[in-house]
Amino acid sequence: GAGVSQTPSNKVTEKGKYVELRCDPISGHTALYWYRQSLGQGPEFLIYFQGTGAADDSGLPNDRFFAVRPEGSVSTLKIQRTERGDSAVYLCASSLQGYTEAFFGQGTRLTVV
Amino acid sequence: AQSVAQPEDQVNVAEGNPLTVKCTYSVSGNPYLFWYVQYPNRGLQFLLKYITGDNLVKGSYGFEAEFNKSQTSFHLKKPSALVSDSALYFCAVRAPDAGKSTFGDGTTLTVKP
DSSP: OOOOEEEOSEEEEOTTOOEEEEEEOOTTOOEEEEEEEOTTSOOEEEEEEETTEEEEOTTOOSTTEEEEOTTSSOEEEEEOSOOGGGOEEEEEEEESSTTSOOEEOOOEEEEEO | OOEEEOOOSEEEEETTSOEEEOOEEEOSSSOEEEEEEEOTTSOEEEEEEEOSSOSEEEOGGGOEEEEETTTTEEEEEESSOOGGGOEEEEEEEEOTTOSOEEEOOOEEEEEEO
C-alpha cells in the first residue's frame, strides 16, 4: 500500500513569503506528526494530531507556524513570513494509534532565500 | 523534559563483525523507545521498539536492542554487520502519555568490506 506522501518534495521561497506543505498519511492512521530536521541533527517535534485536533502543538517555534487537519486525514503545515532560519527538511509521519511506531514520509526540503 | 543522547557521531565496523550503536535517554515514567534508520535520499524507517516486556527487543534486518532501565540505555546491536547496514541511525524516546517523540542527533554507521 501507499506510504506517507509529502508534497512538494522541494520548495524554494523568498524571505517573507507564505508557504504550505502538504502531508497525506497512510489511510486509516489516526495520528499524524510534523517534525523539522536540520542538517546534522535529529528530527525536532513540531505538532501532533489525533484525528482532527492538535493534541500537542508545543513544538511549533512561534506564531508564524500553523498546521491543520480538517478531515482527520490530509494535513497542511503553513508558515507565514518565512525566514532564512526556517530552511530545513519538514517531515510528516503517521501511526495507527498515538503510541506505536511512526511511518515517515520522505520530507519536504524548504529553502528560504 | 525528555531527551536522547547518541554519544557517537560515527561508528565504523568491518563486515561480519558485531556492531553496537549507543543510546541513552531521559524521560518521566516508563519510556517508549524506538530506533529508526535513514538511508541516503530516503525517509526514516522504523527498525524496532521497546514498550514493555522482555528487555531484549528484536527488529527488522537482524537488528536488536537491549533496554537497560538502571543505565537508562537502549543500545542497538547486530551480531554480524553487512555493508548494506551503512546508514544514519536515530534513537527516539517518548513518554507513555504523550505523542511527542524526542530524537537523538543520529549516528552514522559505516560497514567496510
